[in-house]
Amino acid sequence: MTLAVHFINGPNLNRLGTREPQVYGIQTLADIENMIREVGTADITFRQSNVEGELVNFIHAAADAGAAIVINPAAYTHTSVALHDALKSVDVPSVEIHLSQPAKRETFRQRSLVAEAVTGTISGFGAQSYILGLHAAVNLLKARKR
Numbered sequence: 171m172t173l174a175v176h177f178i179n180g181p182n183l184n185r186l187g188t189r190e191p192q193v194y195g196i197q198t199l200a201d202i203e204n205m206i207r208e209v210g211t212a213d214i215t216f217r218q219s220n221v222e223g224e225l226v227n228f229i230h231a232a233a234d235a236g237a238a239i240v241i242n243p244a245a246y247t248h249t250s251v252a253l254h255d256a257l258k259s260v261d262v263p264s265v266e267i268h269l270s271q272p273a274k275r276e277t278f279r280q281r282s283l284v285a286e287a288v289t290g291t292i293s294g295f296g297a298q299s300y301i302l303g304l305h306a307a308v309n310l311l312k313a314r315k316r
């Protein structure tokens with residue numbers, strides 16, 4: 171049985187590696203994608219956009235493919251009713267992930283509009299948050315298939 175997981179990355183994550191490395195680490199998004207593909211537990215689709223509506227389309231595409239969603243909505247975490255609604259509109263497991271721990275950061279990062287619409291959240295483990303997100307998504311898919 172093929173388990174499919176779609177990774178959806180929001181704004182500015184294409185700049186990982188050079189973007190505030192003290193907060194987000196030195197790995198690029200391509201490094202993280204390679205790390206995820208090496209795990210080999212699921213068929214991986216890995217996407218990034220700086221455009222909110224494109225992220226909505228990626229969520230719909232994941233659902234249409236019957237794939238679990240692992241999403242780092244980046245700054246849209248804290249502002250996007252559209253992403254909240256998109257995640258609520260689909261019937262596949264979804265995991266919100268963050269490299270940093272927003273709860274320890276500025277006040278404006280301490281509210282996630284996405285958290286209210288996903289299955290669960292993993293944050294604060296750097297690039298490992300992506301691996302943990304993959305494990306969570308695969309486990310959720312397996313539980314549904316039983």
Ligand code: DQA
Nearest residue numbers: 243244245268269270272279
């Ligand atoms: C982030 C945290 C967000 O607050 C921020 O806007 C990001 C990255 C993270 O992965 O830690 O762009 O989602």
